[in-house]
Amino acid sequence: MEHSIQNVVRKYPESDKRQVALDRADELKSQIKDYLQESKNIPTGLMLEQTFHERKRQILNYFGAAEDDWNSWQWQLRNRISDVEVLKKLLHLTGEDAGQIEMVSKKFRWSVSPYYLSLMETDNLMCPVRMQGIPSIQELQDIWGKDDPMAEEFTSPAPRITRRYADRLIINVTNQCAMFCRHCQRRRNIGEVDRPAPLEEIKAAIEYIRKNPEIRDVLITGGDPLTLSDGWLDWILSELDAIPHVEIKRIGTRTPVTMPQRITQELCDMLERHHPLYLNTHFNHPKEVTAEAMKATRMLAKAGIPLGNQAVLLKGINNNPHVMKKLNHELLKIHVRPYYIFHAKPVKGTTHFVTTIQEGLEIMENLRGYTSGLAIPQYIINAPGGAGKTPLLPQYLISMGKDYAMIRTWEGKVFRCSNGI
Template sequence: MLLREDLINEEIREMKREVSLRRADELKQEISDYLDIESTIETGMRLHERNLHNKEHILKYFEVSENDWDNWAWQMRNRINDGNVLASILGLNEFEVQTIKRVSKKVRWAISPYYLSLIDFENYAASPIYKQSVPSLHEIIECKGEDDPMGEEMSSPAPRITRRYPDRLIINVTNQCAMYCRHCQRRRNFGETDNHAAHKDLEAALQYIKNNSEIRDVLITGGDALMLSDRTLDWLLGELDAISHVEIKRIGTRTPVTLPQRITANLCAVLKRHTPIYINTQFNSPLEVTPEAKQACDRLIEAGVVLGNQAVLLKGINDNVHVMKKLNQELLKIRVRPYYLFQAKEVKGTTHFISPVNTGLDIMKHLRGYTSGLAIPTYVINAPGGYGKTPVNPEYVLDINENEVIISTWQGKTFNYPHRNN
């Protein structure tokens, strides 16, 4: 009798195993298209040797050493903002040089030598790095968009403050960046020179925060907040620490992406004194996830900083589900959590970067279930006029009634789930 029960149990186990194997094969087939092309997706890690070769070329042009390259102040002093210089390094043609000169008369540009080294020198015009950093004619011939679609200038109750939510706000501390992203939502602030906030304006911003006890979360941004000196950052963070109702500080910076040399031991020592600090950066392409970026992120994490990523959906750069999946997976490997995927804003001069919302929804649909939940950001549209971030996601709840919730899974299978009101 026992022997017969053992045989029946073994048959049941075999049956379950066969079902499980079929299910596993089905799941593998779900990502077969990604597996087929994954090895062809270019990343900063895979192209490290090429980037090192580019670096040597740039060092030779400037006639400097490796020590200079590793110095963030040298990188800032030698940002490329002249079309002729870029032509000497990349081999641009005359039309491209004249285009840069024409656009830069209206909107300035600059690119750090480090970020320049990530461009494919042999096919620069198609490079996602080039497209994000070098001016194009689209910027001055487009008629669509607004200078300030977010209405930031209409939501500034005190100097340098932007407030769009009940319990948190922004302090805009500078217009300076290591590289001026061509898709930037604040390109109206680029100006012609780098300008940090005046001390009296920062004092006024701090006083506003002190006077409004509901503010528990302060984001320091710009420009790029880490363009401030270590001393100024230490002072500002210390002032925020002294405000009892401020629970967390956030810093908006792209330096881990465009200028990882900025993440120095001294900066990390400053940040470590003022935890909890959350840093959101902006990796938009797998090409930006490099060994240098990883080292910068490692240093920040060791200083107690929590890292997140706010990518922007950009046409011709990352508007592809496989590229976006690879980007987010690469970020997790360097301990940066994908946080937001922004729909590009309707900023004048940048609308050539805007992808249809349906593209973003399709990307989200093919992330959920197809990769780790940790690798899935929240897709958001910033409501016009400064009315805040609005999540936009594929529809998974099809209906809710008194008895049940009808859901659609990531595979499109429909299920009825009990809806209990008791």
């Protein structure tokens, strides 16, 4: 039914306006009732703090380590679990489970930090954290994924550079991560050995940026750049600071999620010297928003670094409107602004996570109007072949004429609006 703004405003006498407001409030309460009910059953990392603490104690006991070890990012990195025999002692695995992980590991590398392992349910194969960190036989059953669906090898005009847009680019500084996510878009680069980019290749990348004055925005990524030392990162950022046309730097990292111990005061003090600097991270489920992650993000925020989140829409993990909304609410509590929801790319070995586009649009339908704008990221699909990020939205503009536009609101009401004065 078509509405007009004038009718909505004027159809009630002045004396009835309060009652109209009360009726509307009741209507709004009914619209959020289902989320309030469902959200009680969605586990969050902050709710599960005691459970995670017990798991931490078990893992520390296995390694014969202490609390100070746990809080050391170097210890976390050195003790990543990448052996099935070790995993069997820390996570419930059947013989079949262990055999399948061994089979997958012959083709795709895996590794998980002790911290991230502590967030996994020990006996639930469908735990959304476990699914992101532990290999699945489905990785070997993928018949339509591609090694490089983004065609990054054709968008690299200099060593370590990926350039798809006019004014910005990526520097890939390492293949190392605190955990090799099972949905990783660059698993082709992981290899079998951790290798930071050689100095000469980083210098060549920086020289390319220096010679191209239209580049105003540089994203440092990998792998995970925060697996590099403070000194190495400081040098890269200083080199970029010295280029007059580079206006901002960004760091893409998952360490606040998979190894929050990396966010030290020393790191924050160093990063604070390189403003304007932004950091995007990668939480995918509310269980990942833990007390330790919150400590890390608050330290970064205190250093004046704006934080954004780039979630990936993953089947069985977050392809549910209530779960995604809960995630975004939890992120705002820890100073992280939901930035993107990426439609999963068809990367070889990961397509069991790929959802339909309709699922992504349904999530957006259940965010717009049903929660604050701060909690609404953009839903993005990467056009094939590296053609760039394309935002997708439910259809709110129905039609448009010279002097009018027909729009659909978040509630499905249709209005005719003036197009101009």
